Amino acid sequence: MTTLIASTVKIDAPAIGRRSLLRDIGIVMTRELKPVLRDPFSLLFGMIQPLFFLALFGPLLAGSMGGSLGGGVWQWFVPSILVMTTLFGTSTTGANLLFExxxxxxxxxxxxxxxxxxxxxGRALKEMVPLFGQAVIVIAVMIPFGLELHVDGVLVGLALLAVFGIGLGAFSYALAIAVRKQDWMFWMVQQTFLFPLMILSGMLLPLETGPGWMQVASKFNPLSYLVDAERTLFAGDVWSSAVLWGWLAALVTAALGLTVGIRTMLRSAD
Known part of the structure; x- marks a missing residue:
């Protein structure tokens, strides 16, 4: 008489779910990156705006308030340009979804x-790859002009931009889904929020000499904490309280953006 003994295999469903999600994210990210890899000129074309700001706006800063900017004008302005590149790049990503x-x-x-x-x-992560490439080019171009390179601060700064950019990109995708039947509203809303965030972050000009109401408003702008953190990191100070506030602003933005974006994406599939 033969006795069959069935063995029981315990399957960790949450672990399988995590592996499946990571695999799916990788598939989507790879799909989205293929057009960028096939057309590297788009990466170089995206460099025009930040290089123009560095070439035209930087000398004005150096001439008007270079002495009042701690660490030199480029240590102050190059981080701002990287934040601006991230802001413009990730806030417009929803336009790609509108095209789809x-x-x-x-x-x-x-x-x-x-x-x-x-x-x-996956789409939000994809947007950070060309932005990293642009950031490396900007830093490499500015080193001969006097930018001091603190490798540890730059690496932490790029990671901080990635976290913030993922959250902002998720918000952009959520906006695109919400206005997909009236796509012109995407640009109206994006432009309405973009420039006040830039100006009230002290990205282009210091806010210390501005009116009191602008200084108060900047305290409620998460981008201002990110800009301060990037400037501190590019100065070589990785453990400053400004960096911690920048991480807090980036993590909150990422958490809110992904929450809103995922919920909007799930509702759009119903």
Whole structure:
């Protein structure tokens, strides 16, 4: 008489779910990166604006208030340009999703077995790859002009920009989904928020000499904490309280952006 003994295999469902989500994020990120890799000129084209700001606005700062900027004008202004590049790059990513709505590409992605969350997270992560490339080029170009390179501060600064950029990109995708039937509203809302955030962050000009109401308003602007943190990091101070406040602002932005973005993406699939 033969006795069959069935062995029981315990499957860790949460672990499988995590691996599946990471795999889906990688698939979406790879898909989104392919057009960028096939057209590297787009990376160089994105450098025009930050290089123009450095070439035209930087000398004005050096001539008007260079002596009052701690650490030199480039240690003060180059981090601002990197934050501005991240701000412009990630806040406009929703336009790509609007194009996919028009062509039907997004609907085709929804019928795949990919998780809905990965469709947003993978897209948001993809946006940081060209931004990292642009940041490296900006830093390399400015070193001969007097920018002091603190490698540890630069690496932490790039990681900080990545966290903030993912959150802002998620907000941009959520906005695109919300206005997909009136896509002109995407640019109206994006522009309405973009420039006040820039000005009230002290990104281009110091706010210390500005009116009191602007200084108060900047305290409620998460971008101002990010700008202060990046300047501190590029000065070589990794453990400053300004850096901690910058991380807090970036993490809160990322958490809120991903929460809003994922919920909006899930609702759009219903």
């Amino acid at each position: 709505f028009q062509t039907g590409a997004h609907e085709r992605m929804l019928v795949t077995p990919l998780s809905r969350s990965s469709l947003l997270i």
